[in-house]
Amino acid sequence: AQSVTQPDIHITVSEGASLELRCNYSYGATPYLFWYVQSPGQGLQLLLKYFSGDTLVQGIKGFEAEFKRSQSSFNLRKPSVHWSDAAEYFCAVGAFTGGGNKLTFGTGTQLKVEL
Amino acid sequence: NAGVTQTPKFRVLKTGQSMTLLCAQDMNHEYMYWYRQDPGMGLRLIHYSVGEGTTAKGEVPDGYNVSRLKKQNFLLGLESAAPSQTSVYFCASSYPAGQGEQYFGPGTRLTVT
Numbered sequence: 001a002q003s004v005t006q007p008d009i010h011i012t013v014s015e016g017a018s019l020e021l022r023c024n025y026s027y028g029a030t031p032y033l034f035w036y037v038q039s040p041g042q043g044l045q046l047l048l049k050y051f052s053g054d055t056l057v058q059g060i061k062g063f064e065a066e067f068k069r070s071q072s073s074f075n076l077r078k079p080s081v082h083w084s085d086a087a088e089y090f091c092a093v094g095a096f097t098g099g100g101n102k103l104t105f106g107t108g109t110q111l112k113v114e115l
Numbered sequence: 116n117a118g119v120t121q122t123p124k125f126r127v128l129k130t131g132q133s134m135t136l137l138c139a140q141d142m143n144h145e146y147m148y149w150y151r152q153d154p155g156m157g158l159r160l161i162h163y164s165v166g167e168g169t170t171a172k173g174e175v176p177d178g179y180n181v182s183r184l185k186k187q188n189f190l191l192g193l194e195s196a197a198p199s200q201t202s203v204y205f206c207a208s209s210y211p212a213g214q215g216e217q218y219f220g221p222g223t224r225l226t227v228t
Contacts, residue, residue, distance in 0.1 A: 009155075032215060043119075043205060043219035044158075051215075090157060094215055101146055101215040102173070105157040 002027040002093045006106035013081050014114045021076040021109050023065075023091030032094035033074040034103065035065055039087045047089075050074060061085070086113045117141055119220035121206050127226045128196045136191040136223050138206030144218070145211045147189040148173070149181060151202040152222075158205065164189055165211070196227045 003026045013019055025031055032051050036044040048059025055067040065076045074091060088110050092103040122137040138147065145166050150158040150173075160173030164183040178200060180192045189208075193200060203224050207217040 004157075034216070036219075041222075043221045044207075045219075046216055049216060096215050101209050101211070101217070102148075102160060102163065103158075103217060105159075107155055107157040 002031070002095055002104045004091050004093050004104055004106035006089075006091055006109050008109045009107070010110045010112065012112040012114060015083050016080050019076075019078045019081045019085070019111070021089050021091075021111070023074045023076065023106060024072050025074060025091070025093045026072065027093050027095070031074075032096060033065075033067060034092040034094065035059065035063070035074075035076050036090045036092065036105075037061075037087050038090065038108075044090065047076070081111075081113055083113045083115055086111055119206055119208055119218050121204075121220040121223050123223060124221070125224050127228065128193075129228055130197060132196050133192070133194050134196065134225075135193075136204055136206075136225075138189045138191070138208075138220060139187055140189075140206075140208040140218070141187065142208060142218065143186070144208035145186070146209045147183065148207045148209075148217065149179070149189065149191045150205045150207065151175065152205060153202050161191065161204075196225075198227045201225060201227045 005024045034049045035047040050067045088108045091106045119140045148163040149161040159175045162181040164170045167186045170181045182190045206220040209217045
């Protein structure tokens with residue numbers, strides 16, 4: 001069964017600083033990987049996804065993530081954080097079979113941005 | 116195009132009461148899902164459906180039932196609510212294959228006292 005680990009529960013960065021959120025996954029086959037963002041009181045919004053091909057994927061809001069098979073990682077990055085990026089971020093791995101496209105989520109990383 | 120909508124947004128139940136959460140999507144997605152979100156635990160899959168008239172258990176199905184009578188709707192029922200079911204419930208939908216991206220509703224915050 002697949003699993004996702006987000007080792008950082010909380011991260012605080014200053015506005016304008018760079019950001020990296022860590023995600024490690026466990027999956028027996030080629031993974032489908034996602035990053036979602038959740039603002040307070042809201043649902044989840046997809047930031048980016050990796051299915052195959054180029055291991056560096058670009059997403060919305062200036063985010064990118066790099067798939068590293070050798071490290072079983074899919075870390076999320078942003079070169080310059082804005083105060084509006086404060087939210088909770090979830091990494092997920094997908095198992096796409098005829099029985100449903102089931103996602104397994106990590107426990108999330110809460111991002112605080114200091115002005 | 117409203118995407119995925121959930122009704123109600125908030126609800127307070129007493130232990131033993133029943134209720135149904137409604138999820139509706141207007142994207143013609145085949146697959147639909149119910150998750151619960153608890154602090155420090157991320158989202159966990161309760162039940163899912165791969166098409167009208169079909170449902171299947173996810174990771175934490177106990178205490179919940181679901182129905183998918185129409186392609187656009189996915190209902191989550193609690194027959195006898197327990198305090199352990201206090202949570203935020205999210206519905207999602209997706210196409211069967213290809214991209215597989217799930218689209219989420221805004222959530223229902225349920226408190227069981």
